[in-house]
Amino acid sequence: MTKQxxxxxxxxxxxxxxxxxxxxxxxxxxxxxxxxxxxxxxxARMTGGVSPHSIFAAWSDWALHLGRSPGRQLELMERxxxxxxRLVAEILAEGPEPFRPRVHDHRFSHPSWNKPPFNxxxxxxxxxQDWWDAATDEMPGLAKGxxxxxxxxxRQALDMISPSNFPWSNPEIIEETVTQKGQNLIxxxxxxxxDVIQTLTQAHKPAPPGFEVGEHLACTPGEVVFRxxxxxxxxxxxxxxxxxxxxxxxxPAWIMKYYVLDLSPDNSMVAFLVRQGFxxxxxxxxxxxxxxxxxxxEDYRRRGVMAALDVVDDIVPGAKVHANGYCLGGxxxxxxxxxxxxxxxxxxxxxxxxxxxxxxxxxxxxxxxVDESQVAFIEDxxxxxxxxxxxxxxxxxxxxxxxxxxxxRAVNRYFLAREDxxxxxxxxxGDTTRMPARMHSEYLRGLFLENRLSAGRxxxxxxxxxxxxxxxxxxxxxxxxDHIAPWRSVYKTxxxxxxxxxxxxxxxxxxxxxxxEPGHKGRHYRIGHRPAGALYAGPDAWLARHEPTxxxxxxxxxxxxxxxxxxxxxxxxxxxSGGDGPTLGPAPGSYVHQI
Numbered sequence: 001m002t003k004q005x006x007x008x009x010x011x012x013x014x015x016x017x018x019x020x021x022x023x024x025x026x027x028x029x030x031x032x033x034x035x036x037x038x039x040x041x042x043x044a045r046m047t048g049g050v051s052p053h054s055i056f057a058a059w060s061d062w063a064l065h066l067g068r069s070p071g072r073q074l075e076l077m078e079r080x081x082x083x084x085x086r087l088v089a090e091i092l093a094e095g096p097e098p099f100r101p102r103v104h105d106h107r108f109s110h111p112s113w114n115k116p117p118f119n120x121x122x123x124x125x126x127x128x129q130d131w132w133d134a135a136t137d138e139m140p141g142l143a144k145g146x147x148x149x150x151x152x153x154x155r156q157a158l159d160m161i162s163p164s165n166f167p168w169s170n171p172e173i174i175e176e177t178v179t180q181k182g183q184n185l186i187x188x189x190x191x192x193x194x195d196v197i198q199t200l201t202q203a204h205k206p207a208p209p210g211f212e213v214g215e216h217l218a219c220t221p222g223e224v225v226f227r228x229x230x231x232x233x234x235x236x237x238x239x240x241x242x243x244x245x246x247x248x249x250x251x252p253a254w255i256m257k258y259y260v261l262d263l264s265p266d267n268s269m270v271a272f273l274v275r276q277g278f279x280x281x282x283x284x285x286x287x288x289x290x291x292x293x294x295x296x297x298e299d300y301r302r303r304g305v306m307a308a309l310d311v312v313d314d315i316v317p318g319a320k321v322h323a324n325g326y327c328l329g330g331x332x333x334x335x336x337x338x339x340x341x342x343x344x345x346x347x348x349x350x351x352x353x354x355x356x357x358x359x360x361x362x363x364x365x366x367x368x369x370v371d372e373s374q375v376a377f378i379e380d381x382x383x384x385x386x387x388x389x390x391x392x393x394x395x396x397x398x399x400x401x402x403x404x405x406x407x408x409r410a411v412n413r414y415f416l417a418r419e420d421x422x423x424x425x426x427x428x429x430g431d432t433t434r435m436p437a438r439m440h441s442e443y444l445r446g447l448f449l450e451n452r453l454s455a456g457r458x459x460x461x462x463x464x465x466x467x468x469x470x471x472x473x474x475x476x477x478x479x480x481x482d483h484i485a486p487w488r489s490v491y492k493t494x495x496x497x498x499x500x501x502x503x504x505x506x507x508x509x510x511x512x513x514x515x516x517e518p519g520h521k522g523r524h525y526r527i528g529h530r531p532a533g534a535l536y537a538g539p540d541a542w543l544a545r546h547e548p549t550x551x552x553x554x555x556x557x558x559x560x561x562x563x564x565x566x567x568x569x570x571x572x573x574x575x576x577s578g579g580d581g582p583t584l585g586p587a588p589g590s591y592v593h594q595i
Contacts, residue, residue: 037380044381049388051377058149065142072139079134083127091120099126105403107164107411112171121163129158145371152368159402164411173415180417187417195413204595205430208422213431214588217424218259220271222282222587225575226311230295230303232589233311234282235574239274242568245319246349247279248561249312251305251336253327254285257431257592260511261326264424267517269554276558277568279316283308283329287594288436290386295436297332297443298460305336309347314576320349322561326514327485330356331447334467334493339460341469350564352475352557355485355510358467358493359454360447364486370448378444382437389434425511454496467493471532473500475560477553479513480505491539500532502560503542506553518552525553 043052066072086098097119101108108122136151138144163169167177167185176184198205210216222236250270252258262270262282273280283304288295305323312321325333330353337351357363363370382388412418420426452458458465474497478487487505494501506513506525516523526546530537537545575583 037383040377041380041384044377045384047377049378049381051373054149054371054373054377055153057373058146058153061143061146062136062139062150065139066135069139076131076135080131083131087120087123087127090123091116097123099123099130101126107162107403107408110172112175115171118163118169118171121169125158125162129155132158145367148365149368152365156402159407162403162407165407167415170411170415173411176416184417185415188414191417191419192414207427207431211422211424211427213259213592217264217427218262218588218592219265220262220268220274220587223574223583224284224585224587224589225281225315225583226308227584227589227591228303228307229292230286230299231308232284232286232584232591233308234284234587234589235315235583236270236274236280236282236587237574238279238571239271240277240568240571243277243279243571244562244565244568245316246322246561246565247281247312247316247319247572248273248322248324249308250280250282251308251323251325251329251333252283252285253329254300255328255433255435257287257428257433258282258284259588259592260425260428260515262588263428263515267424267515267520269514269517272517272554273558273561276562278322278558278561278565279572281308281312284589284591285433286591287433288387289434293382293386293437296438297446300332300439301336301339301460305332311576313347316572321347322350322352322564323348324352324354325356326354327356327510328443330354331358331453334358334470335453335458335460335465337470337472338465338467341471342463342465348472350473350475350561351470352477352561353490353493354477354514355479355482355490356476357485357489358496359489360451361454362486362489362492363448364489365483367448370444372449375441375444375449379437379441382435382440386437387434388437388440425515429511454492467496468498470497471499473502473564475502475504475557477504477506477514477557479508479510481508482510482513484510488539491542494530495536498533501530503528503530504553504556505543505546507548516552516554518554520552523552524548524550525556527553527556 083099090098108126112118113122132154133151136147136154138147167173173184197203207213207217220236222234224232225235226233250258250261252261262268265271270280270282285304286292309321309323313319323333323337325331333351334353334356337348340346340348360367378388409420413420446452446458450457453465454467456464456466474493476490476493478485478490480487482490491503491505494503504525504527506516507523508514508516516525526543526548528542528546
């Protein structure tokens with residue numbers, strides 16, 4: 001990238017220059033500020049995009065407020081004394097453990113952790129963790145974001161020194177080492193070497209046998225019917241003699257590849273809907289490179305969602321479309337639908353939003369990574385790279401569940417020499433993508449940081465859009481343990497829309513809750529309907545009124561779509577212009593293979 005290109009990119013990415021979503025334009029920055037940005041970008045690369053200023057500010061805010069709260073200091077001293085007494089009592093006399101790990105923390109689940117001295121070490125760690133949770137709780141005057149960040153960072157530091165991480169203090173590692181006569185440590189060292197080399201080279205790891213994309217995953221039959229530089233559009237072949245006239249268009253998130261919705265044949269949402277008699281289309285986003293750093297959020301709407309609608313309209317003329325958006329794709333779909341409603345475009349029959357947020361005030365643990373300093377740091381990192389790279393995104397999500405996704409995996413792989421057992425979801429989860437610099441900056445600032453969409457300050461083509469303009473029926477899905485799009489945040493779609501709305505709350509997390517195919521054991525869901533124009537009820541009131549139903553929510557979605565569709569008829573031809581135009585190759589296409 002030349003110096004001139006860098007200067008152009010710096011101006012285009014800067015939030016103080018962009019005006020599309022409400023920023024105030026200012027004069028171009030002084031040329032000397034390029035030196036500042038180069039220095040910040042270099043530091044951002046060294047820290048992996050983590051802002052040290054944001055960390056320092058959070059701890060300073062916490063320390064200053066704690067320093068002026070003598071009552072809180074006494075409370076913490078009493079808690080330390082109480083925890084110490086409980087620890088001594090547990091060590092001297094057998095009884096119920098005074099401290100228990102969090103529900104998703106399985107580091108101390110091995111039976112040997114109940115025996116001395118390992119039980120004392122585990123309890124000591126959990127007691128310290130309990131104290132820090134109390135110490136970083138909210139205080140009057142302390143910004144909630146800073147309280148959350150200090151608690152998160154304290155846990156990150158504690159997770160590094162957990163007794164479960166070291167071979168001399170983890171009884172499971174000791175037992176395995178004795179049983180295997182040290183072979184597990186030799187094999188674990190080989191795994192560590194392989195992972196270090198892969199991390200340094202960033203070489204793409206091929207899918208394990210039995211999990212190849214296009215053969216075992218993303219294998220529902222179909223054809224690519226359109227391609228531009230941003231996405232491919234896949235049309236899936238009918239599997240019933242007659243189909244509903246209204247097609248289904250999926251808008252997946254661009255943060256991961258689309259085929260989580262077409263995973264294996266037995267848990268593919270695409271295949272399920274095709275078997276229910278729907279014509280299904282899928283957007284498959286490209287994996288952008290540095291040359292595409294200028295792709296904007298508006299490009300994803302206009303040359304992505306709207307271009308796909310145009311193609312679907314050409315293949316199925318006159319039919320309204322059931323649009324389905326997942327995660328960030330759902331947010332983009334909501335924006336597109338609001339623009340269409342504002343402009344009188346009535347091509348949508350319904351909207352389905354799966355684990356998708358339109359308001360980001362309660363966006364969960366990802367908010368710990370979003371403040372002015374942190375976003376500016378990420379922008380500097382993207383400025384020098386042209387995109388946010390895959391490892392940087394993966395580290396963010398892994399750190400939210402560090403005890404499980406980082407340290408437990410490291411123990412299993414490097415000390416117990418256990419291979420990662422492949423699964424379709426894990427293979428997909430490792431098949432990450434890059435984020436274009438401009439688009440990701442607009443998304444972080446306009447939606448996450450400034451929450452413009454629900455605040456009535458999100459402008460498209462120079463005019464503010466309103467979600468309340470949407471009149472078509474909406475089907476919203478939240479998942480109970482989602483830490484990326486918490487269900488109470490997803491539920492707030494009801495607060496900002498007036499149309500008929502059905503809300504489903506299903507068991508599982510951000511991905512696992514959506515993959516809830518019929519026959520999946522241990523699944524349940526709650527479902528409720530709000531008529532158009534009804535009064536708003538909060539999430540807790542809704543939860544109290546709706547009892548769980550065992551099984552998969554997918555049939556509920558299919559029935560909901562069927563009730564809003566016409567009588568089945570002959571399936572449309574594959575490809576544009578009634579089948580006269582050639583298709584561009586079989587599904588899953590070429591973009592899904594980009595690395």
